[in-house]
Amino acid sequence: MKLPSLSRIRTGALLALAALAGAAGAQQPTKLRFALDWVFQGPQAPFLVPHQNGCYQKAGLDVTTDRGYGSGDTVVKVGAGSYDVGFADINAMVEYNARQTRPEDRLIAFFMVYDGAALSIITRKDTGVAKPADLVGKTIAAPPGDASRRLFSALAQANGFDASAVKWMNVAPELRETMLARKQADAISGAAFTGYMGARAVGVPKDELVVLRFPQFGSTLYGSALVAKRSYAAAHGATLTALAQCVAEGIATSIQQPAAAIEALYQRDKLINREVEQERMQLSLDWSIVTPWTREHGLGGVDPARLRQSMQEVASALSIPAPDIAEVFTAQYLPARDKRSVPR
Incomplete structure (x- = not known):
């Protein structure tokens, strides 16, 4: 029986190691830096639930979620590339975009969270x-x-x-x-x-x-949404969809199991008052997230006619040009409708 040569054995071993390395690399989670709008309080709890229940891990995401210092600060940091995604007031995003001369430097919202502005x-x-x-x-x-x-x-x-x-x-x-x-x-x-x-x-x-x-x-203004730089969104569409789906699940958990959402918040800040923050979270759900629109159409989307009117209001209030709504919000990265329903 002819034995394989030493060179063939070495070549085969190297190919096997390369295949294993490739498989291991393919399994590496996608890193994503996520900036919130404010400190860790009740309204921020839904964004921490996916860390607690493993949604991000199952989706192949390695998400770092940091507190924010106001929506204006968050949009600047996302625009600068310090963070990949932010949770920020869409009107602050529009004002930021109005100051950018290059389209690639502007941000776009891809998942509306506060259907009712806060x-x-x-x-x-x-x-x-x-x-x-x-x-x-x-x-x-x-x-x-x-x-x-x-x-x-x-x-x-x-x-x-x-x-x-x-x-x-x-x-x-x-x-x-x-x-x-x-x-x-x-x-x-x-x-x-x-x-x-x-x-x-x-x-x-x-x-x-x-x-x-x-x-x-009577105000048509929308509130805070998930936002990303357009260039990042174009290159990481599947990542944004996975993140949005976990956020939608986090909101659903917060509606159905508020104590579990507050536990996720507590794991990030052991000094919180659970009772106070649960009430604050419930107000954000009742006043801004669960609306007649989201009950009918699901979380994350917008009414184009309303968004167009709201952009006119924003432009008038902030003395900036009214943007085309296609430059403000995209539904391209929304999860499937059944993945973002408001629990009954």
Whole structure:
């Protein structure tokens, strides 16, 4: 019997090792850097659920999820390539895009999370404010860069009054709710669930608070979405779809098993108050995520006619050109409809 030569044995061994190395390389998970919009609180819990239940791992993703420092900061970091994907206000993204001269530097939203924008004005019952028009002649405290403040003209236009008929008071973000509690301002602007819970934390009784949410009063504005740089999206479409599907599952878990979502949050920040953050998360679900539209059409998508109108509102409020909606949102990377249904 003729034995194989030593060179053939070596060649065969090298080929086998190469095949094993290729198989191992093919199994390596895709790394993805994900920046949230704010600190780890209840509304951020759905994005942490996929880390806890293994969805990312099963999808072949190695996701690093970091806290955010505001939507404006998040879109800048995604645009700069520091993060691959961000969770940020779509209106902040549109404003960022308006400053970019090269199309490849712009971002695009690919999964709408807050079908109802979290924009709001929060006041006390003793001010007599029950609807947006009642704010005429009132003083509203907010940081200059607050999104609800900057887009206030959209609320005013939808309710038929002059946005300049209110007085704005500049305050640091951490003092906003305190100004309301001490009656040094008639109202404050900010994210609905954050401001509401913050005002209660500084002593305003819950039954004394009035929350005027933009979606309640005729504004068509959308809220926060998953966003990515267009060049990244074009090259990593399957990755974005897998991420979006895990986020959709995380939202569904948060709706059906809120305690499990808060446990995922607790694993990232052991100092949270579970009860407070579960209520804050529930408000984000009730006010911004679970809407008549998402119940009918599923999570993640948009109504093109509404998005077109909202872009007109944003352009007017921020004094920027109204973008084509194809440059703002794409449904190309959405998971299948049955993968993003709102649980009943």
